[in-house]
Amino acid sequence: MAFFGLLPIKKRIASWATRSALLSLVMGTLSATTGPGAQTPPLVLVAEPLPFTPTEFYIADVVDARPQTKAVAYLLPTSAVPLTATTKPQALDFAGGTAPAVERYLKASLPQNIKHRPVVMTLKEYKLTETTDGKGKIDGKADIAVAFAVRRQGKLLHLFDYKSGVSYKRAGHQQVQIEPILRRTLASSLTYLHQWMEKELPHNENLAREIKVTYQNYTRQTDDDTLFYDPKRPLAWSDFQGGSRISGSGLESMMG
Template sequence: MKYFLFFLTVVLYSGNTFSQGVNFTLTPKSDPIQNAIFEIIEVENLGRNLSEIGKVYTDANKMQSARMGNNLSEVFKSYMNQSIRSKNSVNQAILVKVEQFEIAESKASGNVASGELKLKLGFYVKSSFEPIHLLDYEGGMNYRRSINRLDLAQRVIQQAMDNALEYFDQWINSQALSNRALAGSVQILVENGDYISGRDTVFYSPERPLTWKDFTDRPRTGSTYNAVIFTSLAMEGKPFVKDGSIILPLTVKVYMLPGQSWVKNKNDYSLNHEQRHFDVVRVVADRLKKNLQNLDVNPENYEAMVNDAYFDAYREMNRLQELYDGQTNHGIKKDIQEKWNKMLDEALEGDYRRLERVLD
């Protein structure tokens, strides 16, 4: 997001003198921002010089370098943190990148200088990984002043920084409950999807066991198998932010594709073997749901942890399918088939003890 502040024209005249030179400073706001929900953890100056900010005329009518202390980053950080009063003990950790802070003057007349201040700041959430961009603030002021009144140039600098800090405070307060980058917690909601089976896809349902009508592909004449079923699982969900928390509703789909499943000789025993392939996927999906509900996540790691849980489940599904076909010899070993039938029935009821021994 980018914010543009229209340049203001300020006319500053006075007969008093000021002789402190061209080392400008920033003083904390006289009316500090109250109940701030952020803290400036770091200020990064992207300019080439640590302290120089431009050129100004002095009371000796000479152009000289303008500086901000010995280090612009330290001056900005001190100013910002002393200008706010935190609301909580735990606040958003903010990184500020000073992309531009430049003052330039020219002679308007014999004793009047015309100046322009340009300011561009980037605000980021400081995280354990890469900083998360929040906002670009771009603004500045045009002004005219008496040559001997450098303090009036300082007022322009002070006002520009006060404006930037006040704007960021207003922005972050307006975004705190709805901006994903500012979320303080994550809630994973594992939901049961309502999926309707059709000609192209059959979704797993205990009330709707497979039939041979679900195997619509043409049998492979060169294959030694009697039947083949294509089963898989998928996970979907779209996060949103509510009351400062990321809500991630997730559904896990278990399905088979009739158009990639086929049979040669239809009989009840073979159908049970294929149904058990489908049951394997349902068991893995149930275990994935349980794992998702128990994840200890935060806004920085939840996406990676949810994806890892899904891919772990996918690998477990493939391994179980291989073990199932390998141990039963694709259903030929009827005694082993019966053991798998019982083990999968137990797993479908939530008892994974025998299944986990097979996986070990």
């Protein structure tokens, strides 16, 4: 069985070290089963501890915005006889649906502290597909595209988009364990979210919890005829009551 590295990725991708680790894990989880009629194991997304503990966010919701939501994987049948290019793949999904499976995975694998910033995870693409050239080799590709947004005062503020993928080749008689591949692509998106948060938190306005006003080049005004705001002396209702502030000499000149 031959493997390729991650597919070309748009901006907001994980580091090369992360991608290499992901590929190593994927390579270690593929198994070969010879003989026709090999059974595909059920798709159950397995919870696992992630290599980080979020201190600034939790996943508040998962939105499934994929164009096609009926399946997460399309696998060609395992066969000792070379498949034709017109062989239809088998559609497989996680038990209970993809979005609920991802939500269960997050609740079990990621601490959910509601005091942190609520992040909404939107699945734009999440699938694994296989194709064949009819010569006995099968090409597999797993893709994930996710949009992350923070919920603040009832509004969603977009943070970034993440896109990544893994490709592989297998012989027609080999069977691939696809759940670990899909699980690792999902975990890599969450790891990148954590890294992005740590980097952007000090200066990203969408992550701000409060606004602090500072004054620069401020000069205190002393004109008695005008009220100026002074943070050390807040205005009161009494400042807007009372008689004229015109001095006595000024008043005599106006009357005389």
